[in-house]
Amino acid sequence: MKYFCGIDIGSTATKIVLTDEEGKIAAHTTAPTGSHFHKNAVEALEALLCRQQIKRQDIGYIVSTGYGRKLFKEADETISEITANAAGARNSGEGAGTFRTIINIGGQDSKIILLDDEGHVKHFTMNDKCAAGTGRFLEMAARNLEIEVDELGDYHMKSTGVPATINSTCTVFAESEIISLMAGGHSREAIVAGIHYSIARRISRLAGKIGIEDKVFFDGGPALNRGLVASFEDELMREIVVPETPQITTAFGAAVIAQEAFAAEGEKINV
Ligand code: ADP
Numbered sequence: 055m056k057y058f059c060g061i062d063i064g065s066t067a068t069k070i071v072l073t074d075e076e077g078k079i080a081a082h083t084t085a086p087t088g089s090h091f092h093k094n095a096v097e098a099l100e101a102l103l104c105r106q107q108i109k110r111q112d113i114g115y116i117v118s119t120g121y122g123r124k125l126f127k128e129a130d131e132t133i134s135e136i137t138a139n140a141a142g143a144r145n146s147g148e149g150a151g152t153f154r155t156i157i158n159i160g161g162q163d164s165k166i167i168l169l170d171d172e173g174h175v176k177h178f179t180m181n182d183k184c185a186a187g188t189g190r191f192l193e194m195a196a197r198n199l200e201i202e203v204d205e206l207g208d209y210h211m212k213s214t215g216v217p218a219t220i221n222s223t224c225t226v227f228a229e230s231e232i233i234s235l236m237a238g239g240h241s242r243e244a245i246v247a248g249i250h251y252s253i254a255r256r257i258s259r260l261a262g263k264i265g266i267e268d269k270v271f272f273d274g275g276p277a278l279n280r281g282l283v284a285s286f287e288d289e290l291m292r293e294i295v296v297p298e299t300p301q302i303t304t305a306f307g308a309a310v311i312a313q314e315a316f317a318a319e320g321e322k323i324n325v
Pocket of ligand 1: 066
């Protein structure tokens with residue numbers, strides 16, 4: 055049995071997906087990227103292979119993507135995360151073909167990708183200049199509210215009244231705004247909902263500029279946050295498709311491309 059490996063070395067988390075010969079996900083893992091990108095990625099891959107009892111020589115092809123992709127010298131090929139994300143989304147089986155827009159929020163950036171009829175990239179835009187509207191912003195907010203980032207969704211869903219207003223788009227000012235709101239007696243639930251709406255509004259405005267079509271596929275780690283998903287539904291007034299494991303779509307797309315590249319090399323040899 056041959057396996058294909060997609061490795062997405064993101065600013066926050068390294069995601070690895072192994073697919074089998076049928077293109078199905080055989081195993082995946084997520085580990086902190088940390089400051090030692092290469093060492094941590096190699097260790098995460100070794101741990102995954104050991105856990106699955108798969109030998110290194112059983113991997114036919116490795117494609118790396120993401121922020122730290124060029125540092126992963128073991129890869130047979132390197133691709134952009136935009137290409138990998140689109141490949142992952144169109145092969146995800148989650149309503150593939152019914153959406154033409156991907157919103158991806160990562161640790162340090164957010165992207166909007168428009169797809170053509172075949173699910174390939176037609177156009178994209180990216181915010182990687184400012185932490186507002188990224189996973190880092192959510193991490194900062196959770197820290198100030200003294201809750202975990204994976205609890206934000208539950209706090210949002212429990213909020214009943216009007217969400218608190220967060221006006222600052224800059225993380226540093228938003229941090230003082232959150233502290234002032236807490237001092238002013240606003241509940242954590244209302245503040246969390248306000249934060250999610252401010253992110254959804256900001257990204258929806260950006261998406262509106264390049265033109266959203268059909269349903270929206272939402273992925274990246276923050277898509278695990280159902281409060282943020284609900285805010286996007288309200289802001290965009292469209293159905294949002296969230297895959298089961300939204301953090302690994304890009305790594306999965308890299309594995310899909312790895313399998314295609316392996317097949318193409320085999321064809322070259324057989325000519
Ligand atoms: P990158 O590829 O840039 O490393 P990811 O797509 O891995 O980014 O997303 C990382 C972000 O996902 C974190 O900054 C955090 O905000 C968010 N996140 C991670 N796990 C969860 C979770 N369980 N619930 C909600 N948000 C999460």
